[in-house]
Amino acid sequence: MKSVLSTRSLNNAQLALLANSGIGVESYDAIGVTILDVDIPEGYTQYIFTSKNGVKGYLKNKISGVENQKKITCYCVGEKTQAFLEEKGLFVAKMTEYSRELGxxxxxxDKNGPFLVFTGNRNRPELGRKLTEHKIHFQEVMVYETQLHPKKFEKDFQILLFYSPSGVQSFVQANDQKDATALCIGETTAREARKHxxxxxxxxxxTTDNVIETLIEHFPKLSNA
Structure with missing residues (x-):
């Protein structure tokens, strides 16, 4: 049986699904996130969120009674980001799976802004480049920081599950397992993984759930590789 490492902690339902499929997975959190205390610029009614952490940063720092959420139009990346925004009563006009698609x-x-973009310290630059290239006004506000948590593993894994470029960077900082198969949540993460x-x-x-489903789908092929 092939050994599998997830670079993100999995929930009980995901672990149960893997166990029912006969797949044992070790897991750890390759990165950590800190939500920052910041002042949110006023005067914007169009918000862009590239992650759920950006939404958490907005919610932590928004000034109650000053901002009328009903006037805010949101654009976001990811189904879970959209679901979280709508759960908090915000209107999502468009969701895409990748930042470049949103751009x-x-x-x-012809969405000309101005946009307020909620970012982290390790955000990908594609969206900002696209907006700048087309002279669309936007302002970024950094509301969270991602920290790498490198951890050395003494055993080799045949399959590694990655959920962000930062997760790849964190793992390879402490481990040299280039013969492993990297199963990635999306193409942005895969581009970083292909370097290693x-x-x-x-x-x-x-989505994390789809990473699990893909693992289950490919596991017989991988186990015989």
Missing amino acids: DFLVEN FQKVIVAKKP
């Missing part, structure tokens, strides 16, 4: 949508649909691993698989949809 393309804003340009193609020869065998890279990308989940069909960029």
Whole structure:
């Protein structure tokens, strides 16, 4: 049986699904996130969130009674980000699976802003480049920080589950397991993984649940590789 390492802690339902499929997985958190205390710029009614952590940063710092959430239009990346925004009573006009797709949508649909973009310290630059290239006004506010948590493993794993470029960077900082298969949550993570691993698989949809489903789907092939 192939050994599997998840670079993000999995919930009980995900672990049970893997156990029922006969797959044992070790897990740890390769990165950590700190939500910052910041002042949110006023005067914006169009918000962009590229992650659920950005939403958490907004919620922590928004000034009660000053901002009318009903006037805010949100654009976001990821199904879970959209679900979290809507759970908190915010209107989501558009969700895409990747930042570059959101940038393309804003340009193609003449969304001129101004936008307030909620970011972290390790955010990908594609969205900002697209908006700048097309002279769309935006301001970024950093509301969270991602920290790498490198951990050395004495055993080798045949399959590694990655959920962000930062997770890949954290793992390879302490480990040299280039012969492993990297199973990635999306193409952005896969691009980073290809710098370090020869065998890279990308989940069909960029969610943790789909990473698990892809692992189960490919596991018989991987176990006989």
